[in-house]
Amino acid sequence: MTTRSSALHADGADSDRLKALLERAATGRDSQAWSDLWTELYHNGSLDVAHPLVLPGLAGLAEADDADAAASALHLAGALLVQADRRYETRNLRHRYAPEVARLLDAAHRWRQVTADPDDYCCLVEALLNLEGDIHWANGLVWGLVNEEYELECPDPDGCAPLWVIIGERGFFSAAEDYGLSDDVTTLPLHPAEPHTLEGLGRRLYDLARTDGHEQVAHALTHAFGEATCPECRQRFSVAEQIAACSG
Numbered sequence: 001m002t003t004r005s006s007a008l009h010a011d012g013a014d015s016d017r018l019k020a021l022l023e024r025a026a027t028g029r030d031s032q033a034w035s036d037l038w039t040e041l042y043h044n045g046s047l048d049v050a051h052p053l054v055l056p057g058l059a060g061l062a063e064a065d066d067a068d069a070a071a072s073a074l075h076l077a078g079a080l081l082v083q084a085d086r087r088y089e090t091r092n093l094r095h096r097y098a099p100e101v102a103r104l105l106d107a108a109h110r111w112r113q114v115t116a117d118p119d120d121y122c123c124l125v126e127a128l129l130n131l132e133g134d135i136h137w138a139n140g141l142v143w144g145l146v147n148e149e150y151e152l153e154c155p156d157p158d159g160c161a162p163l164w165v166i167i168g169e170r171g172f173f174s175a176a177e178d179y180g181l182s183d184d185v186t187t188l189p190l191h192p193a194e195p196h197t198l199e200g201l202g203r204r205l206y207d208l209a210r211t212d213g214h215e216q217v218a219h220a221l222t223h224a225f226g227e228a229t230c231p232e233c234r235q236r237f238s239v240a241e242q243i244a245a246c247s248g
Contacts, residue, residue: 014047022057028069034076042079049080050090055100062107067115074108075123078130078138085133094133105131113212119146121214125205135201140247141240145220152242154230163230165190165239167223174228191236192219192226201225202240 021040024033040047041054048054061073081101084093094101108128115121122145129138144150148168154160164175173187195218198206202225209218225240 014051015053018047018051018053018057022053022061025072026061026064026066026069028066028072034072037076042076042083049084050093050096054080055093055097055104059100059103059107062104062111067111070107070111071115071120071124071127074104074111074127074131077104078108078127081133082130082136082138085136101131112208115212118214118217121209121212122146122217125208135244137244137247140243141224144243145217145224148220150224150239150243150246152228152239152246154233154235155237155242155245156230156233156235158233160230160232163228163232165223165228167220172223174231176231186231188229188231188234190223190226190228190239192222195222198222198225 017040021033021037024030025037027033039045041049055077058073058077062070062077064070081094084090105128108124108131112121112124112128115124122142126138126142129135140150144165144167148166148170150165150167151162152165153162161176166173166175167190171187172190172192174190175187176185193202195206202221206218206221206225209215209221223239224243225238227236228239228242229236
């Protein structure tokens with residue numbers, strides 16, 4: 001049986017551990033501190049994501065002047081909020097900490113406007129979408145933009161083999177799963193969306209990327225929100241819809 005005194009002791013111990021981890025993470029040079037925070041808060045560790053130090057502490061790091069620490073804080077905070085949305089015991093986390101979420105969003109917008117590296121920029125966009133909480137497949141979308149490929153399922157109900165959609169330096173095409181192992185694999189060109197036809201999320205992200213000077217990211221987004229063709233059944237499908245389906 002847990003007594004009130006033991007619960008208070010545990011809470012005090014958790015607060016001390018969180019403070020220590022956040023202080024180490026604030027230096028921007030302690031990768032182990034961030035690894036420990038992810039383990040303890042996201043990967044079923046012993047620290048409670050709803051602890052009053054967590055989101056305020058991450059918001060403080062995001063608002064500081066260290067770009068690496070800020071990006072790490074925004075990434076973790078966004079992931080924690082999306083995970084909390086899916087769990088019954090923490091489902092109202094973003095509402096309980098609405099002022100801190102607003103601070104994190106402001107910081108995400110500030111940092112995305114000054115981030116020059118395309119991959120870092122994409123990760124900030126992922127954090128921004130996670131903090132907003134409107135979609136739950138931001139990780140899948142951004143993973144492919146950074147890695148320049150998506151592993152997807154054909155939407156055909158008969159079930160084709162997994163396929164790859166390649167977006168980047170190697171080209172813009174769909175291929176069978178083993179496209180990298182042979183020169184004989186069939187590849188089919190992608191069908192990017194015309195920028196003026198983009199709507200909703202695709203329109204917003206394309207406009208943000210162009211406004212922030214990331215033309216390469218904007219170009220990749222026209223393919224991510226365009227169409228691909230399955231190499232097996234030749235069915236044409238929406239890339240973004242399959243990213244969302246495979247990320248669910």
